[in-house]
Amino acid sequence: MTSSTQTDAQLPVEDTETVVIRFAGDSGDGMQLTGNQFTTTSALAGNDLATLPDYPAEIRAPAGTRAGVSGFQLAFSSKDIHTPGDQPDVLVAMNPAALAVNIDQLKPGGLVIANTSNFGDKDLEKAQLESNPLTDGSLDGFRVIEIDINKRVSEALADSGLSNRDVQRCKNLYTLGLMYWLYSRNPEPTEEWLQVKFGEKKPELAAANIKALRAGYNAGDIHQLFQGRYQVKKCEELEPGTYRNIMGNPALALGLIAGAKLADLKLFLGSYPITPASTILEALASFKNYGVITAQMEDEIAAICSAIGASFAGRLGVTTTSGPGMALKTEAMGLALMTELPLVIVNVQRGGPCTGLPTKTEQADLNQAIFGRNGESPMPVLACSTVADAFECAIEACRIAVEYMTPVILLTDGYIANGSEPWRLPKIDELPKITSKVVKGGHGGNGEAFMPYARDEKGARPWAVPGTPGLAHRIGGLEKAHLTGDVCYDPENHEFMVHARNDKVMAVRETIPTPKVSGPESGDVLVLGWGSTYGAITDACDRVRKQGKQVSQMHMRHLWPLPKGLDEIFARFERVLVPEINMGQLARLLRGEYPGVEVHSYGRVKGLPLQAQEITEEILRILEK
Amino acid sequence: MAEKTLTKKDFKPDQDVKWCPGCGDYAILNAVQAACADLGYDRDNVVFVSGIGCSSRFPYYMNTYGFHTIHGRAPAVATGVIAANPDLAMWIVTGDGDALSIGGNHLAHILRRNPNVNILLFNNEIYGLTKGQYSPTSPEGTRTKTSPMGSVDHPFNPLSFALGCNATFVARTVDTHMKHMATILKAAAAHEGTSFVEIYQNCVIFNDGAFDEHTDKKVRDERTIDLEPGQPMIYGKERDKGLKVDGFQVVRCAPEEASIWDPTVQSAAPAFQMSTLDHDPEMPNPLGIFRAVKSETFDRAINDQVDAAVEKKGDGTLEDLIYTGELWEVS
Numbered sequence: 001m002t003s004s005t006q007t008d009a010q011l012p013v014e015d016t017e018t019v020v021i022r023f024a025g026d027s028g029d030g031m032q033l034t035g036n037q038f039t040t041t042s043a044l045a046g047n048d049l050a051t052l053p054d055y056p057a058e059i060r061a062p063a064g065t066r067a068g069v070s071g072f073q074l075a076f077s078s079k080d081i082h083t084p085g086d087q088p089d090v091l092v093a094m095n096p097a098a099l100a101v102n103i104d105q106l107k108p109g110g111l112v113i114a115n116t117s118n119f120g121d122k123d124l125e126k127a128q129l130e131s132n133p134l135t136d137g138s139l140d141g142f143r144v145i146e147i148d149i150n151k152r153v154s155e156a157l158a159d160s161g162l163s164n165r166d167v168q169r170c171k172n173l174y175t176l177g178l179m180y181w182l183y184s185r186n187p188e189p190t191e192e193w194l195q196v197k198f199g200e201k202k203p204e205l206a207a208a209n210i211k212a213l214r215a216g217y218n219a220g221d222i223h224q225l226f227q228g229r230y231q232v233k234k235c236e237e238l239e240p241g242t243y244r245n246i247m248g249n250p251a252l253a254l255g256l257i258a259g260a261k262l263a264d265l266k267l268f269l270g271s272y273p274i275t276p277a278s279t280i281l282e283a284l285a286s287f288k289n290y291g292v293i294t295a296q297m298e299d300e301i302a303a304i305c306s307a308i309g310a311s312f313a314g315r316l317g318v319t320t321t322s323g324p325g326m327a328l329k330t331e332a333m334g335l336a337l338m339t340e341l342p343l344v345i346v347n348v349q350r351g352g353p354c355t356g357l358p359t360k361t362e363q364a365d366l367n368q369a370i371f372g373r374n375g376e377s378p379m380p381v382l383a384c385s386t387v388a389d390a391f392e393c394a395i396e397a398c399r400i401a402v403e404y405m406t407p408v409i410l411l412t413d414g415y416i417a418n419g420s421e422p423w424r425l426p427k428i429d430e431l432p433k434i435t436s437k438v439v440k441g442g443h444g445g446n447g448e449a450f451m452p453y454a455r456d457e458k459g460a461r462p463w464a465v466p467g468t469p470g471l472a473h474r475i476g477g478l479e480k481a482h483l484t485g486d487v488c489y490d491p492e493n494h495e496f497m498v499h500a501r502n503d504k505v506m507a508v509r510e511t512i513p514t515p516k517v518s519g520p521e522s523g524d525v526l527v528l529g530w531g532s533t534y535g536a537i538t539d540a541c542d543r544v545r546k547q548g549k550q551v552s553q554m555h556m557r558h559l560w561p562l563p564k565g566l567d568e569i570f571a572r573f574e575r576v577l578v579p580e581i582n583m584g585q586l587a588r589l590l591r592g593e594y595p596g597v598e599v600h601s602y603g604r605v606k607g608l609p610l611q612a613q614e615i616t617e618e619i620l621r622i623l624e625k
Numbered sequence: 626m627a628e629k630t631l632t633k634k635d636f637k638p639d640q641d642v643k644w645c646p647g648c649g650d651y652a653i654l655n656a657v658q659a660a661c662a663d664l665g666y667d668r669d670n671v672v673f674v675s676g677i678g679c680s681s682r683f684p685y686y687m688n689t690y691g692f693h694t695i696h697g698r699a700p701a702v703a704t705g706v707i708a709a710n711p712d713l714a715m716w717i718v719t720g721d722g723d724a725l726s727i728g729g730n731h732l733a734h735i736l737r738r739n740p741n742v743n744i745l746l747f748n749n750e751i752y753g754l755t756k757g758q759y760s761p762t763s764p765e766g767t768r769t770k771t772s773p774m775g776s777v778d779h780p781f782n783p784l785s786f787a788l789g790c791n792a793t794f795v796a797r798t799v800d801t802h803m804k805h806m807a808t809i810l811k812a813a814a815a816h817e818g819t820s821f822v823e824i825y826q827n828c829v830i831f832n833d834g835a836f837d838e839h840t841d842k843k844v845r846d847e848r849t850i851d852l853e854p855g856q857p858m859i860y861g862k863e864r865d866k867g868l869k870v871d872g873f874q875v876v877r878c879a880p881e882e883a884s885i886w887d888p889t890v891q892s893a894a895p896a897f898q899m900s901t902l903d904h905d906p907e908m909p910n911p912l913g914i915f916r917a918v919k920s921e922t923f924d925r926a927i928n929d930q931v932d933a934a935v936e937k938k939g940d941g942t943l944e945d946l947i948y949t950g951e952l953w954e955v956s
Binding site for chain 2: 044046189238241242245257258261262287289292295297298299301302303305306308309312313315317331424426431466467470471473474
């Protein structure tokens with residue numbers, strides 16, 4: 001908060017560096033839309049940002065109850081930020097349940113904007129509140145702004161001719177308008193978006209929503225609810241380039257298409273809807289003009305099997321799912337592994353085990369990814385660390401699958417899937433080239449038998465696609481004879497093939513970089529993470545350094561095989577701290593692979609992203625040991 | 626490879642066939658190899674996909690592309706294969722356990738989607754490869770090691786199942802009836818869409834003679850009827866018996882009163898009716914073509930959508946893919 005300027009309305013505008021807002025309401029209140037619009041507008045204003053949608057698994061739990069509360073947290077900043085923030089500065093609560101569920105996370109002294117229309121006795125009862133928090137003193141220590149939003153919207157749209165129900169559906173836009181005013185945001189991008197969304201088909205709805213948005217915006221000036229306004233300036237720390245705002249699952253979908261294109265292949269997605277992976281299937285279904293085929297199959301098993309079939313026939317097969325779906329696909333993964341066909345398996349992790357917490361995030365499927373199959377079944381595993389990284393990791397997964405003729409597991413999670421951030425777009429010519437193992441034929445006629453299981457120097461076999469002259473051959477889940485691929489029960493051959501498959505997967509190490517250490521190259525503590533905890537760990541390390549203490553950080557993309565050079569890095573540190581949203585799965589893997597290294601596990605399994613603050617405290621605790 | 630016409634021998638690979646001596650599968654393999662030659666197939670364009678079980682070893686015995694997949698999942702794998710390349714001649718080989726027990730779900734869904742594949746279901750009413758347990762088509766009361774007092778499960782009728790899924794081509798033939806099998810295989814191959822063929826297949830080890838009641842040469846003419854498209858439903862060694870449709874019933878009648886069999890009617894009801902005659906001791910068990918109707922195929926439809934999207938929006942480039950939406954520059 002450095003300077004103040006005056007607006008037309010003569011209210012001071014204060015500069016502020018980072019703001020965290022949480023919008024919360026009934027799952028039917030349009031909070032996700034409100035949050036997404038604020039995000040887009042902030043992105044266009046040049047802020048760095050990060051978002052965290054938090055919604056119930058039920059589509060519409062009973063209105064007004066705590067179970068039905070849907071939230072959207074957004075951090076926007078003039079600085080480079082890595083997380084949507086531990087604690088919101090502002091809580092917008094559309095009803096008492098939304099207030100009750102979220103108030104504990106609000107920063108001390110934070111701002112509550114409460115829609116008073118929904119604070120009657122019945123509303124309080126539904127929210128399981130014995131007294132009204134607006135009057136019982138429980139909000140002491142917060143700044144509370146009370147607005148009867150329902151009434152204001154009704155007044156603003158009195159002449160709209162819409163039913164009361166439709167009028168009330170505009171209240172999220174009113175709220176958004178008010179927040180735009182408070183943070184000096186231009187409402188025009190949202191107005192344009194509403195025009196496109198309702199467009200010519202429902203012009204009256206477009207007009208009403210725009211009117212509600214403007215009414216909310218103007219309310220800031222007219223009703224003198226606030227002493228001042230804020231502005232968050234453009235972030236100057238973003239690297240130069242062209243940006244767009246994107247969510248994790250769409251970014252991953254684009255990466256899959258790009259990966260296939262870079263390998264000169266066409267993508268086939270076999271999938272089955274499952275939270276929080278479905279939006280990858282939805283995204284890919286809309287990219288048919290990139291030659292993408294998407295098949296929504298009858299179950300998780302059919303989904304992966306169709307992808308395996310497509311890979312056999314020369315497309316790049318992909319299947320997308322979440323934990324329970326991974327469990328179902330297990331046997332088929334073994335088929336892809338045994339037949340040595342390229343396949344990308346995306347697991348958008350959620351809280352487990354079993355059905356678990358469908359809309360919450362977790363990193364507890366790492367063991368399943370690395371070890372969860374019958375027999376000796378090594379498979380490359382990698383994980384995305386940020387929304388933008390999902391794009392790159394998808395390309396990398398395609399590269400490994402295609403160049404090594406192997407199924408590859410790509411782990412992401414609910415936090416990355418639904419979170420959004422500005423994405424610096426890669427230059428097309430900087431994307432990697434991928435060389436597939438497709439054999440064009442030529443074995444016909446010269447008497448030389450085709451060897452479907454002959455291997456190249458990396459250990460990869462040729463990819464002979466049905467329809468190719470002279471290469472007719474049979475593959476299957478039974479053990480293969482070396483070279484010919486015929487069914488073979490010979491004990492020596494089995495052992496040979498088990499090693500051949502493993503050597504091939506381990507050879508992936510030759511083409512993956514050793515992860516970079518940020519901070520000192522040696523020292524007391526190396527904080528080592530994987531997946532979506534990247535932002536929180538980065539923030540935590542910054543906070544520790546601000547206290548004058550030294551800490552180093554390293555983040556893993558490739559989890560199997562582990563990259564080369566880790567032993568040398570670990571040797572330079574007293575201990576390695578591994579924060580994970582599980583009970584210590586990577587920590588256990590590292591202890592097994594690097595027995596001499598002192599590995600501390602910091603595992604939390606709440607279905608929530610790790611917070612920078614808790615990691616900071618853990619680093620400080622370890623440093624004092 | 627396509628210049629010379631291939632013979633049955635060209636479809637035999639150098640692998641030893643490892644079914645039990647006397648198994649009905651040998652006859653089917655022979656018939657399929659012959660059909661491939663008769664159909665003028667280019668073997669590089671043919672794919673056999675199977676699941677798990679005795680019948681599912683079939684792809685290893687065909688000198689074409691082949692994929693021996695996992696238990697019950699051949700229809701799902703095949704759906705991916707044919708979607709990726711609709712120009713292939715695609716055959717699925719499966720058994721009663723593979724298709725109707727562990728793979729029941731996938732069978733139902735491939736039939737409703739109607740991709741251009743031919744499904745051969747070898748029905749021997751028993752689990753062979755696991756050594757003789759009752760299957761989902763074993764008659765109630767079948768005594769096996771897992772049902773020592775007789776099975777209590779009601780069996781599936783494979784054809785009723787397929788017709789219930791709105792299968793567009795449904796037929797039945799018998800492993801011992803080579804000529805009939807050849808006709809049915811070629812009709813199945815000619816059908817655009819999913820062709821479902823149940824083949825009564827004798828398991829000499831665990832369920833020998835399961836179909837003798839209908840298919841033994843001594844009784845076959847009297848106890849079966851061949852449903853020939855456009856022909857009156859007449860059977861018997863002397864061609865002296867007929868069937869006619871009477872309301873919602875099929876009844877026996879004099880040959881001159883026999884109804885004309887038409888598998889191309891849109892409704893699956895008449896075919897379903899015929900499929901239920903298999904255990905009626907008073908009636909002949911129908912073989913032949915139960916249903917053959919035209920319907921859009923999954924593989925063509927899904928590829929047509931891609932073509933339509935390309936035509937409408939242009940062939941997407943990496944630049945189009947990434948540099949789209951609301952962009953802004955940071956300098």
